[in-house]
Amino acid sequence: MFKAFSVLLGAGLVFILDYRSLKANKKWDRRVYIVIFAISLGVWMLYIFNVQFPYVIQVVEKIYNPIFDSFNQKLEQKQSFRVH
């Protein structure tokens, strides 16, 4: 809980300081900023509360492994410290 509170406090501080620099920008710019900031904060809160996401490499592996599986197996046979 302390971690979550610290992140919220930090995010609030960053938002106040950073949002000031956007005052001269268009309304659209500020809206997009707020949305992306909210997404960023949301993802951070999920991380703080240990919500499990699939890891990026697992997703990439699922996409590419069916195509490159035979190549990877061939490459793996060439590894110097392979467990026999």
Added chain:
Amino acid sequence: MIEKGKIDARQFTILVVMYTLGTSIIAIPSTTASYAQENAWITVLLTSLIGLLIVFLLNQVNKINHHKNIFELFEYVFGKWVGKGITVFFLLFVFIVAGKNLRQIGDFMTTHVLVETPIQVIMLIFVLTSLYGVKLGLEVISRTGEIFFPYAFFSLVLMIIFVAPQAEFKNIQPIMVNNTEGAFLTIFPTLGTPYFELVVFLAILPYVNRIGPGKKSFYIGVGIGSLLLFAVTLMSLLVLGPDFSARNVYPTYILGKKISGVQFLERIEILVAIAWFFTIFFKITINFYVLSLGMSHLFNLKTTKVLSTPLAFLLIIAGLYLAPNLIAYQNFLAHDLAPFAGTFGILLPFILILTARLRKINKKKKKRRKNKRF
């Protein structure tokens, strides 16, 4: 154009060298030695040559329209909505690559230098420094590159010179007798970092003040970077041996530990490590800058600065959720990074060139038909 700044060809060369060296200086010696063993240096040499061909391909993409960056080219070639869709996927790629770089430096620091420090803190320090660079713009990033480049370059060259007396040529013999197939197969995973990732420079190339020398400097930058990568891999094999280089995740750092000259020149590996911290910093900053630029194009924002702060914090999450551990990450580098990066670094430029040419031919045909009618 969202970015108003201009850089010169020399600054562009430096950025390319820093980017080429970046994380590859940690990743390449170990990955290549794992699969190509004593022939790893030949793999790196061949990969460098293919890397120059990739630069040729990227320069051809830039030829479609010199004044447009890659995000503008997507919309110019594929139309507004398809272009925006491709931009989303490309930005996802850049986002993952930037997160990967952050994770790499974080993993290195927490396993070798600041063992007790949480990885999040190290990533935060790096990303905040990069954020400052992105906020100041491309010109400032390039000028900073000019300041740090000599330190990074000469410390690597000096490392190679200082460890050279310990080189044993029997470590790379017999040349191309055993595991020849492995040496050639390893070329593909080695291309993943950094050559397929060089596509991000298509977002910066239009900001070089003279496009001709800019293209030339792209070749020179990749050439210098590849030469250093080759030298470091070769030294790693000659001094540490192929087996030790393969088993160690960071052979370049161990190579730095081997520096031993005059009595006071001992244990200076951290100075060498700091030198490639600079290269990794520039790699993260360039990726982060391209990400901010792309997001600004996607949402039609006024400057690249607008989204840089929330993106910085998202990048840390990207790094943390990249891989469960170092072993899984190493596996990703060897098996899945090259196909993933290749989709954006080779396939996408090919499709871009092909579509642009077909559209050009169609336009010419239409013009001819019109001329015939009148």
